[in-house]
Amino acid sequence: MVREVAESCVESLLTEIVSQYCNGFYANKPDLAARRIEAIGYQVGHQLSERYTMERPRFSDHLEAIKFICKDFWSELFKKQIDNLKTNHRGTFVLQDNKFRWLSRVSVAPSSENTGSIQDPSAMAESKEAQATGMYLYFPCGIIRGALSNLGIPCAVSADISNLPACSFVIRIKA
């Protein structure tokens, strides 16, 4: 039987690391805080993907690995699959979760000029809330990057929340 804990345990940890790193250690250095939160996610993704692929043959190509993230990996984490997968056939994949669980209790009102992309944290510095949401998203971005890196795929991952409650993760595989 799969061992479970209350979802609020994970949410509490997530809230707390974001608040510790953003308000405590690196209050005036959001980029440093972001890097730490991403690093924690990376560690988690790396280990989870190690566990979930133990009994599988190696993935034959990038697409197979990405599909694994969308289906099995996402289901283990969020009890649902990614809803939509797109690619430009040049190493970029967009994974859309129509109702991303970790944002369901975060309230944000993205303004029109703010796309909600977390690639440039300074761009959303004007809105504390948007910044906090951006910070939360470094964690799942790190998880995806860690999981793929464990599968031998170095990449960069960013998130886009311009379509709340949907959330898109953009994976750029390094050539």
Place this chain on the structure above:
Amino acid sequence: MGWWDVADLWYGGFGSVKSGIEEEWDGSWDGKWDEIGLNFVAPRSGDAIFASVERVNSELFTLTYGAIVRQLLTDLEEVEEVNKQLDQMGYNIGVRLVDEFLAKSNVSRCVDFKETTEVIAKVGFKMFLGVTASVTNWDADGTSCSLILEDNPLVDFVELPDTCQGLYYCNIISGVIRGALEMVSMKTEVSWVRDMLRGDDVFELHVKLLKQVPEEYPYKDDE
């Protein structure tokens, strides 16, 4: 069947209740009986609450916590500082979690500290971590005891390297208890006595009640 005639009901007593259309009713009813129940807000068991809350695979939780501890060790360098930080994070979580706990458990005011610790062990631990603790080692005046945890999802797959000997890996739990109790007016001191990561057979938390702060209402009568 028609409406009950209230007067009949009153004067006839239970033996000879008659309906408004003057028929004897033998108590039979072909329709559906609904159980109403009298205790509408009974406290719920830890098992019942855990079964009803949203749950996640504990690996995600365990590994996330492990990664946080690891990152803190890198950033803060001193093990003692990490212990403090974990306790502080736990405290903040406890302060917030107590609302969820009270809302979901329907627990009413505990009569004494003994009942409080029992509720933490049997309901609190269960509804969040899916395990229960036991309470032992009471002192004579009932203000300090031990919570024994034999199974702890926080330490699945964890082994401490020699460089972390002074680390109280589960310090977040003691912080949560301290924070949550402070929200219900109890100042406590919570510390680890036994730790499975240090070779003990169980986890043992010592909980000491320092002060029971009388509840302060947020308003005064003349305001």
